[in-house]
Amino acid sequence: MIDPVLASRVQFALTTIVHIVFPVLTMGLAPFLIYFTWKDIRTGEAIYEQLRRFWTRIFAVSFAIGTVTGIVLEFEFGTNFAAFSTTAGDLFGGPLALEGLLAFMLEATFLGIFVFGRERVGNALYMLSALAVGIGTWLSAVWILIANSWMQTPRGYELAREGGQPVVTLVDPIAAYANPRFPWMFVHMQNAAVESVALFMAGVGAYYVFRHHVWGYSIENVRFWEATLKFGLLALVVTAPLQVLHGDLYARHVFETQPQKFAAMEAVWETDSYVPEYIVAFPTDVGDLLDPKAKDIFGIGIPGGASWLASGGDPQAVIQGLEEFSGPQPPVAIVFWSFRIMVALGFWFVLLGVWGGFRWWRGDLLTDDLLHKALMLSAPLGIIAVELGWIVTEVGRQPWVIQGVMRTRDGVSPGLTGGEAALTLAGFAVVYTGIFVVHTYVLYRIIRAGPPAVGSDESSGAERADSGGGPTGAGEGGG
Amino acid sequence: MSVLARVPSVAAPTALSVGPLIGYAGGPSFTLADGPLFGLPLAEIWFGLLFFLLGTFLFLDGFDFGVGALFATREDSAEREQFLTAIGPFWDGNEVWLVVFGGTLFATFPPVYATLFSRHYLLMFAILGALILRGMAPELYEQRHDEAWRRWWGRSFVVGSLTAPFFLGVFVAHWLFGVTALVSLQGLVVGLAVVTLTIVDGAAFLRIKTRGALRDDLRTDALLALGAYLVLLVLTLGLLYASPAIRPALVSAPSIALVLLSLTFATVYALATRADRYYMAVGAAAGLVFALVAVVAVLLYPELDPVTGLTVEEAVVSTIPLNLMTIGMAILLPLIFGYFAVLYSSFSGPAEEGEGY
Numbered sequence: 109m110i111d112p113v114l115a116s117r118v119q120f121a122l123t124t125i126v127h128i129v130f131p132v133l134t135m136g137l138a139p140f141l142i143y144f145t146w147k148d149i150r151t152g153e154a155i156y157e158q159l160r161r162f163w164t165r166i167f168a169v170s171f172a173i174g175t176v177t178g179i180v181l182e183f184e185f186g187t188n189f190a191a192f193s194t195t196a197g198d199l200f201g202g203p204l205a206l207e208g209l210l211a212f213m214l215e216a217t218f219l220g221i222f223v224f225g226r227e228r229v230g231n232a233l234y235m236l237s238a239l240a241v242g243i244g245t246w247l248s249a250v251w252i253l254i255a256n257s258w259m260q261t262p263r264g265y266e267l268a269r270e271g272g273q274p275v276v277t278l279v280d281p282i283a284a285y286a287n288p289r290f291p292w293m294f295v296h297m298q299n300a301a302v303e304s305v306a307l308f309m310a311g312v313g314a315y316y317v318f319r320h321h322v323w324g325y326s327i328e329n330v331r332f333w334e335a336t337l338k339f340g341l342l343a344l345v346v347t348a349p350l351q352v353l354h355g356d357l358y359a360r361h362v363f364e365t366q367p368q369k370f371a372a373m374e375a376v377w378e379t380d381s382y383v384p385e386y387i388v389a390f391p392t393d394v395g396d397l398l399d400p401k402a403k404d405i406f407g408i409g410i411p412g413g414a415s416w417l418a419s420g421g422d423p424q425a426v427i428q429g430l431e432e433f434s435g436p437q438p439p440v441a442i443v444f445w446s447f448r449i450m451v452a453l454g455f456w457f458v459l460l461g462v463w464g465g466f467r468w469w470r471g472d473l474l475t476d477d478l479l480h481k482a483l484m485l486s487a488p489l490g491i492i493a494v495e496l497g498w499i500v501t502e503v504g505r506q507p508w509v510i511q512g513v514m515r516t517r518d519g520v521s522p523g524l525t526g527g528e529a530a531l532t533l534a535g536f537a538v539v540y541t542g543i544f545v546v547h548t549y550v551l552y553r554i555i556r557a558g559p560p561a562v563g564s565d566e567s568s569g570a571e572r573a574d575s576g577g578g579p580t581g582a583g584e585g586g587g
Numbered sequence: 588m589s590v591l592a593r594v595p596s597v598a599a600p601t602a603l604s605v606g607p608l609i610g611y612a613g614g615p616s617f618t619l620a621d622g623p624l625f626g627l628p629l630a631e632i633w634f635g636l637l638f639f640l641l642g643t644f645l646f647l648d649g650f651d652f653g654v655g656a657l658f659a660t661r662e663d664s665a666e667r668e669q670f671l672t673a674i675g676p677f678w679d680g681n682e683v684w685l686v687v688f689g690g691t692l693f694a695t696f697p698p699v700y701a702t703l704f705s706r707h708y709l710l711m712f713a714i715l716g717a718l719i720l721r722g723m724a725p726e727l728y729e730q731r732h733d734e735a736w737r738r739w740w741g742r743s744f745v746v747g748s749l750t751a752p753f754f755l756g757v758f759v760a761h762w763l764f765g766v767t768a769l770v771s772l773q774g775l776v777v778g779l780a781v782v783t784l785t786i787v788d789g790a791a792f793l794r795i796k797t798r799g800a801l802r803d804d805l806r807t808d809a810l811l812a813l814g815a816y817l818v819l820l821v822l823t824l825g826l827l828y829a830s831p832a833i834r835p836a837l838v839s840a841p842s843i844a845l846v847l848l849s850l851t852f853a854t855v856y857a858l859a860t861r862a863d864r865y866y867m868a869v870g871a872a873a874g875l876v877f878a879l880v881a882v883v884a885v886l887l888y889p890e891l892d893p894v895t896g897l898t899v900e901e902a903v904v905s906t907i908p909l910n911l912m913t914i915g916m917a918i919l920l921p922l923i924f925g926y927f928a929v930l931y932s933s934f935s936g937p938a939e940e941g942e943g944y
Contacts, residue, residue, distance in 0.1 A: 179686055182690060190702060193704075205693065208683060209691075210915070217680035217929075218926065221929070225934070240926075535716070539716065
């Protein structure tokens with residue numbers, strides 16, 4: 109028989125992994141859209157109107173899909189994790205409700221004005237709606253991360269039992285919600301979202317700039333793609349080093365508050381000092397490849413690196429090994445590798461930023477073909493790094509759903525059968541694959557169609573002087 | 588559990604004192620843990636508020652569901668485009684009321700949220716599936732202009748718009764009647780009633796947003812939908828009367844008053860539709876929606892869940908989170924109505940073609 113616990117966990121993992129893509133895009137695009145809108149209103153330059161309209165299309169599609177996939181997550185707490193919902197309702201429901209009331213409402217109502225209202229409303233209200241959408245998008249993350257950080261480092265509650273069911277009671281809202289984990293999660297997440305979108309923009313821009321300036325193809329709206337590349341790169345230069353910096357501080361906080369997770373991130377089994385930070389680590393025996401506790405390891409590591417990371421500068425620091433924690437361990441291999449690849453990607457993004465910034469400064473940003481190729485290949489990597497980061501966060505605290513309070517397997521709905529859970533899981537596997545494919549396809553179409561034509565656009569007019577001087581409007585199919 | 592020992596439970600900061608905020612030392616001071624704010628019956632207030640949120644969702648997203656259902660009756664692509672333009676700026680915001688309803692139920696009555704959602708497991712996923720189809724369709728329909736793409740997303744829009752309110756109706760029926768089976772007569776009747784109600788609602792909305800011959804055509808659709816809704820409402824009342832557990836509450840004064848109110852709103856709707864009083868028809872549709880939801884609330888009180896017998900008082904969260912939610916809601920609800928007023932007034936009157944992006 110299929111285990112309802114396993115099926116529920118896989119389903120939640122699947123729905124979260126797909127859902128997170130869309131909020132990352134909307135949260136990351138928000139500051140860009142606010143800036144483009146402001147410049148569009150202030151300067152009236154065609155390029156800013158193009159940037160605003162083009163990226164708004166991507167925002168709107170991602171928001172719509174983010175909404176429907178997000179409702180699923182909200183409902184899954186009730187359908188699949190009813191025991192968790194009953195136990196944690198006192199602390200967990202509030203932030204979830206406030207996310208809807210305070211953040212999502214703001215975002216969704218003003219998105220209507222932002223997407224459809226340029227001709228209908230005045231500049232002030234239009235600018236306000238751009239700000240409201242952006243603030244709403246970020247506030248959503250505030251509430252979700254308040255709820256999540258409480259699950260990571262629970263505080264401010266009392267635990268009692270009512271007929272075998274543990275029930276958490278909120279006694280100190282400030283301790284619970286002004287959770288020490290929250291600022292780390294929020295800064296790391298928001299910066300990651302902007303960084304991911306920066307990489308995406310730089311990659312998309314690089315593709316067209318590459319075709320035009322390196323391959324010599326005639327490309328419409330070259331000025332638009334150059335601007336896209338530059339805005340993406342600029343944001344990358346700012347966000348990539350920050351991400352590494354506070355990522356390091358965040359890891360230190362994890363070491364202090366969730367030592368078991370930290371040990372899993374580093375795959376430290378026995379308590380030791382001067383623990384190396386392995387860049388790669390493979391078992392020397394092929395048969396041990398899937399055994400996270402394999403002893404004969406070939407690894408390349410920085411001596412004392414993990415200790416240095418955990419303590420904030422002391423290579424001699426002691427790290428508690430996983431063996432010291434009683435009970436089940438998190439799936440160490442998944443956590444270890446997700447963490448490793450995420451960190452490697454983080455450094456790669458810093459390198460890309462430095463490289464691109466240097467080329468820009470030197471004046472050959474538009475012609476460095478190797479840089480363009482690197483940016484194109486890196487376009488989706490920001491989102492992949494976010495996914496890996498969440499895997500470290502969520503898988504790393506297993507077997508707990510609320511760290512130290514409730515096991516994940518105890519949080520599953522008591523009446524749920526394996527058949528039901530497997531049926532919906534299979535449904536989601538199909539539907540979410542479809543959603544992901546359709547979204548990717550739609551993004552591809554939007555990007556291929558390019559920015560919308562605007563009145564008296566000199567950049568496309570110069571490119572296509574023979575087309576009659578009017579707006580080029582590819583794909584509009586005039587009637 | 589050993590873990591408990593590690594968790595300090597400091598309760599001090601929950602004390603709120605208004606005095607220092609306004610520069611006045613003494614002053615009234617209370618803590619969130621003392622009891623319900625101002626001694627209000629918060630459990631009952633939140634019970635009412637929850638159904639108000641459900642009604643708001645059904646009224647506002649009912650526009651979109653109704654438009655989606657009526658979309659099927661239009662072959663002409665320009666008319667279909669007009670329908671989508673009509674709901675374009677609104678549907679994202681309208682749908683959030685469901686998120687708010689779900690979140691609020693979780694925040695204020697967590698055991699009810701948990702048992703209700705897990706008991707109606709497959710039904711909840713049917714609702715989610717319908718909402719996915721409905722939510723993606725209008726956005727994707729606009730992405731390509733060729734026939735096949737639009738046919739499929741058009742179908743997805745229609746199917747999602749019909750099944751989402753249907754399954755929601757089934758969910759409410761199963762909640763109210765305490766049905767645990769997947770399929771039931773009550774679910775079928777109430778589900779269809781909710782579908783027709785959203786068409787009544789959506790047709791009234793569309794008559795504001797359209798012009799000319801299309802607007803005239805919609806008059807017939809609106810009246811037909813109203814007729815179908817009234818038939819299904821009568822059937823629903825019959826089923827409620829036939830249920831021994833519900834009958835006493837049904838023949839009580841508040842239920843009878845709400846049913847009579849429904850009939851009044853139906854009359855107003857019919858007259859306003861015939862007389863082309865567009866806004867009055869939407870108002871009457873709102874009356875119909877809120878009257879139906881209010882009947883459900885009256886029949887469910889005080890046992891919020893007839894299957895477990897969990898009452899409002901038993902299911903409500905503890906004092907501190909309840910007080911916090913109350914303060915949050917008191918500030919945010921007026922604000923949110925402000926947003927919606929700005930949104931709807933920015934796009935008042937018939938929708939103009941070619942709006943967007």
